[in-house]
Amino acid sequence: MERIETANAEALARMFAAEPVLADVIPAREAMPGLKDRMILHAGPPIGWERMCGPMRGAVAGIIVFEGWAADLAEAERLAAAGGVEFHPNHHLDAVGPMTGMTTVSQPVMVVENRAFGNRAFCAINEGLGKVMRFGGNDAEVLDRLRWLRDTFGPALGAAIREKGGVGLKAIIARGLGMGDEMHQRNVACSGLFLREIAPSLARTCGDREALARALAFIAANDQFFLNIAMAMGKAIMDPVRGIAGSTVVTAMSRNGTDFGIRVSGTGDRWFTAPVEMPEGLYFPGFSAADANPDMGDSAIVETIGLGGFAMAAAPAVAGFVGAGAPSSAATFTRAMGEITLAQNPEWTIPAADYLGVPSGIDIRRVVETGIAPTINTGIAHREPGIGQVGAGVVKAPMACFEQAVMAIAEELGVA
């Protein structure tokens, strides 16, 4: 249908024209005027306390204590259950968050500007591995780290980024695809490339030598540091693609641990949801599938721009890490995603696959026609609050989301 093709061509053109730049780190309350006290942004489509999964509840209780809205976790849970806080998806305020995806007023957020379109997107700073809030952790260690990010690291990183005039992100991704990263479950190369970019500016702007050493060590020790930057970049790239009448391109995929939701360009900000699936993957020693929470996080935004599971060919080690088969077969995932996307990204190519461009522009029609669901690389959280990550795997976006979206677009175009 010509109207759809024209709309999708426009969608792709906007995706590829994006100029994402990490421009600043500022408190969330400054970044998002709509974000108020006692408001909690979470990953995925809308959800209330009563339907939230274990790790999401754990994170909510933790962030309430962090913000000082309750004295301890028990009081925080009572507050949340009694409607004492307001819940909204990150996506509703130009933000994204990994796993539980907690965003609240006093947290520092990284600001990615899409300089081709003037929009901005936000994501909190990656906390590192181990016990962390994004996987439902909420004890003193977790909250202390969030305080350090808020009071010391965030302001230092923001100053360095401003001194440098921003960090262009497209080139980092292009290099990272030749260095084993797919920017979802593996960001070790991009985290290192980012450190290379920012370390000299950090040295210039951070006056306290020990604070500087700790900041450098924090980035250096966190192989997933870049994930949250990649996510904000994905949001900044896809937001201008929203609302193109007739376009069947997916602009967001996101999960709250209970529901999976997608948004499609031609239907604007409407969510199409279905129950999330369980990831299939590998578990850390001592854990098994019985411990796993269903799929969660806004991080699948990176798959909508052709990274993560779509760029598996770039990251043979990830195929092994997530239990998706032999490293040498990683390219089969990328080729399958080529079946449900509109084009290869001309700037983001994969040397190991003879410079194949990452498959870009998920077309809901092709997903439904082929029966091939988008593959998402993901971390796996423990189903109980307060425990954390137990593994990593791959998960499929539920077909029902795409079927609903196709029906809605058909109605929109008057062909249903």
Place this chain on the structure above:
Amino acid sequence: MERIETANAEALARMFAAEPVLADVIPAREAMPGLKDRMILHAGPPIGWERMCGPMRGAVAGIIVFEGWAADLAEAERLAAAGGVEFHPNHHLDAVGPMTGMTTVSQPVMVVENRAFGNRAFCAINEGLGKVMRFGGNDAEVLDRLRWLRDTFGPALGAAIREKGGVGLKAIIARGLGMGDEMHQRNVACSGLFLREIAPSLARTCGDREALARALAFIAANDQFFLNIAMAMGKAIMDPVRGIAGSTVVTAMSRNGTDFGIRVSGTGDRWFTAPVEMPEGLYFPGFSAADANPDMGDSAIVETIGLGGFAMAAAPAVAGFVGAGAPSSAATFTRAMGEITLAQNPEWTIPAADYLGVPSGIDIRRVVETGIAPTINTGIAHREPGIGQVGAGVVKAPMACFEQAVMAIAEELGVA
């Protein structure tokens, strides 16, 4: 022959038992008691001024001016031609150097300790890209950079490494093999991983904020920074393998731009030489094969430990960069090198090749029997002094070196 097998098993055991650690940066005169004033160490087997190629002569003239043994390049050339300086291979003083490989008393050298055997190996600091002495550059820009390395950067890096207690290198190589590096023509991942390791210590030990920023920026801007570390590591690993009676394992491959030389364990420190070959490769814009100098540098030490051309499967982008075919065919080089080596390194594996270990322990018998020459990834220098790098390619070790070595071992064992 059982005696050879036993000797080679010992050689391999020593290679794999190595524990290379970057332990310090100190002036060459302190590192090498045998290195005196008016002595110049060069890459490759022994050679005098009269037989030196253009870029080697250019580098010699430049380093003479740098050391203050002559006032300008013309006087330096006259001094060198008149026998006013003494030439020795780096390899004769536990050192290695890339391309021309100039090492003299006042240069800072990186010290790699093999903590399993107690030996140390040395290499100067990588100067970066562009006009540099290792490719025969010798103008004011080149000498100014060497002065900054000597007076500021070298001491700062040494202090940081000491503060950290050394940087273990085996783990960096293991990670780099999953990030697109083969550690000869591509060191971008390992250079970044090294920056991650050292940046916090640099921040603690370097008091001057601007000097610190410049040091961090210098490492960050040099994708080949790690090459010289990898070379010193290679030398530190292979030196304890020398002198095992009956062993047919290659302990060094090296080129001075005129001759290619190898050393073999069972024949100790004897060089087997033959004329160097021309690299086959790709040239930077404006240059062609007519500008190229023949093969040069001690850097082929990395191939003796299974990296560089031997680890091409890890670095598909390099296969393209050096003109060696489609990126996806990079693994064919690694498999071919498997034909002339004794084992796969169990710790250095290549995810993209389903965790194939890098082919290790070049056996001169297999080289001669199969007719497969070791493949070396290399930079290409302009044949005239003072110009610099003009391309990159692959080059084969001359078969004649291996034939001579096999004859010598046969004599040694009384079977010739």
